[in-house]
Amino acid sequence: MVTRRNFLDRLLALGFVSTAVSILYPVWRYIIPPAAAEPATDSVIAGKIAEFKPNTGALVKFGTKPAILVRTSDGQFKAFNAVCTHLECTVQYKAETSQIWCACHNGLYDLSGSVVSGPPPRPLEVFKVNLRGEPGQEDVVISRA
Amino acid sequence: MATWPRNFLFAALVGGVLASAAPAAAQAAPPSGCQTCHGDQAQPALAAPARDFAGTDVHRDRGFTCVDCHGGNPNETDKAKAKAPATGFKGKPAGQMVIAVCSRCHSDAALMRKYAPKQRVDQAVEYATSVHGQQLAKGDTKVATCVSCHGAHGVRLVGDAQSPVYVLNVATTCTKCHADADRMKGYMLPDGSPLPTDQRAKYEKSVHHAAMVKGNDLSAPTCNDCHGNHGAAPPGVGAIANVCGTCHTVFATKFALSTHSQIFDRSCVECHGNHDIAEPTDAMLGTDKAALCTNCHTEGDNGSKAATAMRSEIEKLKEAISHSQALVASAENAGMEMGEQSLALREAANQLTLARTEMHAFDPKPVSAVLQAGLGITAKVDSEGQAALAEVSYRRTGLAVSLGAILLVVVALALKIRSLRA
CATH class of the missing domain: 1.20.5 (Single alpha-helices involved in coiled-coils or other helix-helix interfaces)
Structure with missing residues (x-):
C-alpha cells in the first residue's frame, strides 16, 4: 500500500x-x-539613399551570398543576385558601359539582368528595391522579387 | 492516275480563283492544282511534297505556292501544258538550281523585308564560300544545298523546335550526312587525311553538348557555331583561337599573350580537342600522368617547371578553400554568425577561377599573384574561424561551470533536506 x-x-x-x-x-x-540548412534571407537594408551615387554599383551581403545594387545614371535603383550564372564568380558594375560584368570569363549583363555576351547561360536573378523612411533619409531595401 | 484530269480541273478552278491573293496578302494559300494531283499519287516521292506542303510550311503560311519555286501553270487542266517550258516549269530543282530558286527571294532584301525584316539576305553569298558551295561549283552534286538542311516542303522557321535547323536539331541534321561513312568516302581534310565521320559521337561526349542538352543552355555551341552555317567550313588553322574566342573571350586574350600561341598549330584544340571537348580540370596542367603539358615538355625544362609551379599553387588554394569552408561550416553549426566569412570564401573561389583563366597565358607570375590573393583571403577566414570556434569553446566552458554550480546547489539542497528529515 x-x-x-x-x-x-x-x-x-x-x-x-x-x-x-x-x-x-x-x-x-x-x-x-x-x-x-542556411536560413533564406528575404530582405536586407543596403544603406541610406545618399550613400549610392548615380552610375555606381555596390556589393551588398544578402544572406551568405552577394547582391549587387546599381544606381543608374538617371537615379533609379536596380538589384540583382551578384553570383554569375556561369561559374558563380561575383559580378561587378562597369560604369563605362553601364553594364554588369563578370571578370572571370568576361560575361556581360545589361541592367535588366539579361545576358548581353559571354558564357553566362542564364540572366541574373532580379531583386526588388524599395525606399523606406523619410524623404532624403530613405533606407534602400533589397528584397527577393 | 485515271483521276488526274478530273482532280486537276477542280483544283485549277479553285486555285485559279484564289491564287492571285496569295503572296501579297501573306495568307496561307489554298491547295493548288499541283497539290491536289500530287496528293493522289501512289508513289510516295510524288505524294510527299503535297502532303508536307499542306502541313506546316513557312512559305505556304505566307501565301507562296508550288509555282513560286517549281514554275508551271496550276490553272492548266492538261498535265503536259501545265508543265510546258513556256510556263517556266522547273521540275524538281537540284544542285545549283536549288540555290538559285531559294536565293531569288532570300537574296532580295526588298522582298525579304516584307516577310522577315530582320533576316539576313547573304545566305547564297556565304554558301558560295562554304565547302559545300565550292564542291557544288566543281560539279559535286552530293553536297548539301539549302533543302538538305531546311527541307524543301514543310519548311519551318529556325526557331521552331521541329525544324531540322533548330538549335537542338542541328547536330542531327549535319550528321545525317557527316556520320554516313559511305557518303563521306572520298572527302579529305586539308591535311589530306580522310574526313572523319565520328564528329557527332565525339560531340555527344563534350561539355558543349552537356551544357545544351543537360543544362538546357541553348546558347551552348553546336556544329554551326564553330563551322558557320551557310558558309560551313572547318575553321582554318589560324582561326581556331578566334572561333573559340567568340565565347571564351578572356581565354583567347590570355592565350594570345602566351608563347604557345606562336607554337601551337591548332591553338586551343591542342589541349582541349575539338568535337569531344571535355570538362577542363586542373589535372590537365602539370607534369603528372594525367597532365597534358608532358605531351611536349620534358621534366626539368622551363615549361615543365612553370606547369608544376602553377599546378601546385592552384592545389594549395583549393586545399586552403576546402579547409576554410570546413572551419566556417563547423563554426556556423555551433551557432556562430559566419556570413562575412562565407562571402569572403566566395571571393577566394573567384580568385581560383581567375587563376585558371590567367593560366592560359602560361606565365606563372600573374597566376601566382591571383592565387596569393586567394590564399590571403583564406588565411584571414581561417583566423576568424578559429576565433569563432575559440569563442564557442569559451561559451561552453562557461555553461559547464554554471551548470556545475547549479548541480552543486541541488545536491546540497537534497542533503540538507535529508539532514532535516533525520
Whole structure:
C-alpha cells in the first residue's frame, strides 16, 4: 500500500528528474546542434539613399551570398543576385558601359539582368528595391522579387 | 492516275480563283492544282511534297505556292501544258538550281523585308564560300544545298523546335550526312587525311553538348557555331583561337599573350580537342600522368617547371578553400554568425577561377599573384574561424561551470533536506 509520504517522495523525485531533463536537454542540443540548412534571407537594408551615387554599383551581403545594387545614371535603383550564372564568380558594375560584368570569363549583363555576351547561360536573378523612411533619409531595401 | 484530269480541273478552278491573293496578302494559300494531283499519287516521292506542303510550311503560311519555286501553270487542266517550258516549269530543282530558286527571294532584301525584316539576305553569298558551295561549283552534286538542311516542303522557321535547323536539331541534321561513312568516302581534310565521320559521337561526349542538352543552355555551341552555317567550313588553322574566342573571350586574350600561341598549330584544340571537348580540370596542367603539358615538355625544362609551379599553387588554394569552408561550416553549426566569412570564401573561389583563366597565358607570375590573393583571403577566414570556434569553446566552458554550480546547489539542497528529515 502506498503511503502518503511515499507518494510525495515519488512525486518529488519525478519533479527533480523532469527539472533536470528540462535543463540538460537544451544544453545537449546546444553542444551538439542539428545540422540546420542556411536560413533564406528575404530582405536586407543596403544603406541610406545618399550613400549610392548615380552610375555606381555596390556589393551588398544578402544572406551568405552577394547582391549587387546599381544606381543608374538617371537615379533609379536596380538589384540583382551578384553570383554569375556561369561559374558563380561575383559580378561587378562597369560604369563605362553601364553594364554588369563578370571578370572571370568576361560575361556581360545589361541592367535588366539579361545576358548581353559571354558564357553566362542564364540572366541574373532580379531583386526588388524599395525606399523606406523619410524623404532624403530613405533606407534602400533589397528584397527577393 | 485515271483521276488526274478530273482532280486537276477542280483544283485549277479553285486555285485559279484564289491564287492571285496569295503572296501579297501573306495568307496561307489554298491547295493548288499541283497539290491536289500530287496528293493522289501512289508513289510516295510524288505524294510527299503535297502532303508536307499542306502541313506546316513557312512559305505556304505566307501565301507562296508550288509555282513560286517549281514554275508551271496550276490553272492548266492538261498535265503536259501545265508543265510546258513556256510556263517556266522547273521540275524538281537540284544542285545549283536549288540555290538559285531559294536565293531569288532570300537574296532580295526588298522582298525579304516584307516577310522577315530582320533576316539576313547573304545566305547564297556565304554558301558560295562554304565547302559545300565550292564542291557544288566543281560539279559535286552530293553536297548539301539549302533543302538538305531546311527541307524543301514543310519548311519551318529556325526557331521552331521541329525544324531540322533548330538549335537542338542541328547536330542531327549535319550528321545525317557527316556520320554516313559511305557518303563521306572520298572527302579529305586539308591535311589530306580522310574526313572523319565520328564528329557527332565525339560531340555527344563534350561539355558543349552537356551544357545544351543537360543544362538546357541553348546558347551552348553546336556544329554551326564553330563551322558557320551557310558558309560551313572547318575553321582554318589560324582561326581556331578566334572561333573559340567568340565565347571564351578572356581565354583567347590570355592565350594570345602566351608563347604557345606562336607554337601551337591548332591553338586551343591542342589541349582541349575539338568535337569531344571535355570538362577542363586542373589535372590537365602539370607534369603528372594525367597532365597534358608532358605531351611536349620534358621534366626539368622551363615549361615543365612553370606547369608544376602553377599546378601546385592552384592545389594549395583549393586545399586552403576546402579547409576554410570546413572551419566556417563547423563554426556556423555551433551557432556562430559566419556570413562575412562565407562571402569572403566566395571571393577566394573567384580568385581560383581567375587563376585558371590567367593560366592560359602560361606565365606563372600573374597566376601566382591571383592565387596569393586567394590564399590571403583564406588565411584571414581561417583566423576568424578559429576565433569563432575559440569563442564557442569559451561559451561552453562557461555553461559547464554554471551548470556545475547549479548541480552543486541541488545536491546540497537534497542533503540538507535529508539532514532535516533525520
